[in-house]
Amino acid sequence: MRIESFVKKANIAWFSRHFLTNLQLTRVIFIIVASTSLAQMTDIEQTSNPPTADRREHTTTVHGIEISDPYFWMKDPSYPQVDDQDVLDYLNAENKHFDEYMAPLGELTERLFQEIKARQVEDESSVPVRDGKYVYQSRYIPGKQYRQHVRWSAKGDTFLEYGTPPASATQLILDENVLAQDEDYFQRRGFSVDPTHSLLAYGVDFSGNERFTLQILEIASNNLLPIAIPNATGEAIWSNDGKSLFYVVNNENWRPYQVVRHALGTDKSEDVVIYEEKDDGFFVDIDRSTSRSYLIVRAASNVTSEIRVLSLDSPKAELKLVAPRRHQHEYDLDHHGDQFVIRTNDQHKNFGLVLAPENDPTMANWKPLLEPSDERYITDVTTFASHVVIAAREKGLETVSIMTQSGQPQAIPFSEAAYSLWFGSNPEPDPEFLRIEYSSLTTPETTYDYEFATGKLHTRKVQEIPSGHEPTHYLTDRIHATARDGVKVPVTLVYRKDTKLDGSAPLYLYGYGAYGATMDPYFRTTILSLVDRGFVYAIAHIRGGAELGYHWYESGKLRHRTNTFNDFVDVARHLADQHYTTEGRIAIAGGSAGGSLMGAAINQAPELWGAVAAHVPFVDILNTMLDDSLPLTPIEWPEWGNPIESKEDFEYIRSYSPYDQLEPATYPPLFVTAGLNDPRVTYWEPAKWVAKIRHLKLDDNPLVFKTEMSAGHGGKSGRYESLREVAEEYAFILNVMTPQE
Secondary structure: OEOOOOOOOOOHHHHOOEOOOOOOHHHHOOOOOOOOOOOOOOOOOOOOOOOOOOOOOOEEEEOOEEEEOOOHHHOOOOOOOOOOHHHHHHHHHHHHHHHHHHHHHHHHHHHHHHHHHOOOOOOOEOOOEEEOOEEEEEEEOOOOOOEEEEEEEOOOOOOOOOOOOOHHHOEEEEEHHHHOOOOOOOEEEEEEEOOOOOEEEEEEEOOOOOOEEEEEEEOOOOEEEEEEEEEEEEEEEEOOOOOEEEEEEEOOOOOEEEEEEEEOOOOHHHOEEEEEOOOOOOEEEEEEOOOOOEEEEEEEOOOOEEEEEEEOOOOOOOOEEOOOOOOOOOEEEEEEOOEEEEEEOOOOOOOEEEEEEOOOOOHHHOEEEEOOOOOEEEEEEEEOOOOEEEEEEEOOEEEEEEEOOOOOEEEOOOOOOOOEEEEOOOOOOOOOEEEEEEEOOOOOOEEEEEEOOOOOEEEEEEOOOOOOOOHHHEEEEEEEEEOOOOOEEEEEEEEEOOOOOOOOOOEEEEEOOOOOOOOOOOOOOOOHHHHOOOOEEEEEOOEOEOOOOHHHHHOOOHHHOHHHHHHHHHHHHHHHHOOOOOOOOEEEEEEOHHHHHHHHHHHHOHHHEEEEEEEOOOOOHHHHHOOOOOOOHHHHHHHHOOOOOOHHHHHHHHHHOOOOOOOOEOOOOEEEEEEOOOOOOOOHHHHHHHHHHHHHEOOOOOEEEEEEOOOEOOEOOOHHHHHHHHHHHHHHHHHHHOOOO
């Protein structure tokens, strides 16, 4: 799983096979639907035969066990440079086959694209955010793929008063469309304005390999300073005097490992490394405390973290260690007055909150603030000068709470049975309101400002659907399916009121189940194209995520990994038993680590699925976990196991690894994608998987495979390009499952 800009206090899972940016979510959470039986196959005439990949003998021996991998040659020896002609020829042949298969579906694809596009506001703008003397906003210009970023003077406006000013008062800061001009791919990461609001630091990536070049823009002149820092993560933090900039660089293996200080006006060669992480199993990221007083340097694996802080008033001072790393101790913090508020799992896996004095925040000085609980899984804490705000999960739902004088959190109430809730942009250290975002499967995304003084929620924006949307036409359910070991697995569903629940409806089912990532129900305009055609849409909140707390995550990782796959299959069978659909009329989809789920599901129960969409699927798990030269492998051993050191881990991973468990069988129609420059799930994993399935499959069901040759983990960049990719996926599924469409 991997997504987008750094999120404040993001879990180290950001670095893993989990990719979820706001723009990319429509591609990462790939949910596809079937609407007829498998017997109704596509009626298009294939214009070419699928490529047949060479099988070249290659064996390795691990723990005395010989592994044969006839498609090992697809890993280019010069990776991350991919220039092996045999590899390129194979990928291009698959792309040609994909294009020829999809060509007769061009009209359907275009119709779906226009339908999905019609639900997007052409000139959509974000809710303005005040930051000191300016109000900032991002916006789309009709017909353009990327955002513009603008600002205007705040003039002392209160949060209920400031809004979009006359065009003459608006200053254009950055136009991503200009940066992306003539580029096949573009991504910006980071947007850091210096304390004087005169300089902007941001990173750009033109290949999808997530190696950003950090640049500094002089806002008034619109000129770049004569320094460009390559191989960075894109994020940057300014010192409070605006004369120093802190950033993170990647090593040659794409591991963020150094924090560097740059002094404005000096050459990059004079930059100073203030922290370097030696352990290949730890990645580094940086943040700024909400108080703007501290640089926070976090080194973390999937299960262990270690934090150092530095006063941004003294950028040349030494970093101060908070608590030395201890296996499976995770913590993060924010600054509040003369103390740090620390979220820690040292006493309970669901985390509690402690206070520590800023002059000596070591563990010996930690004092309880909020005791941990079996019922409340604390996921984040943000501290303003006057308030402490807690994000948590209780009874499977997200909550945002304000700490009261009594020391207990008071939740902001919401009435829907299932929803998604998260922090919006809150840049100021002592605001009079809290920006939060809310959504559900039937409620479009709504931006609220919660007024601390009164406890009122002020609606700032409701997502507009230009082509129309009536929430009362839909129903949503929250049910539980019983897994084979007796565990109750939550499932969230949405469907039209006029959809018959007699087993005749097709259903598409999404699941992820890894890294403790929660797949909460939020509003997706794309799925309306399927739900309005009578489909039931379902999210399986399977183990491996953290929907029900940290224990839910633990029970789907390492030696419990197969619980995730079993839960997903059992949910599908339960939905059929309850007449939401019928076996064989279920399409499933997932991306990245969710692609592992897709691979395991078709190996375990191929008869259930009418279609499968596997995007950048992490399917060659055993070989990847055996290859410690890959950037993500050491950090992922706590998630999957270390098959190099442990024979038991080796045998367990091999028992479910989708690539290793393929055998001669009938497979459902498959739609598979990859990115040539993807550093998270390397292109050869889906390529090898597809080649092996082609060799073993005993059916004539379609299998198409597309590699984006100029992109990475999230597919194509650009607002409309991403929507067109969704339209392609839906066209494939609708053609396979409902040829009359």
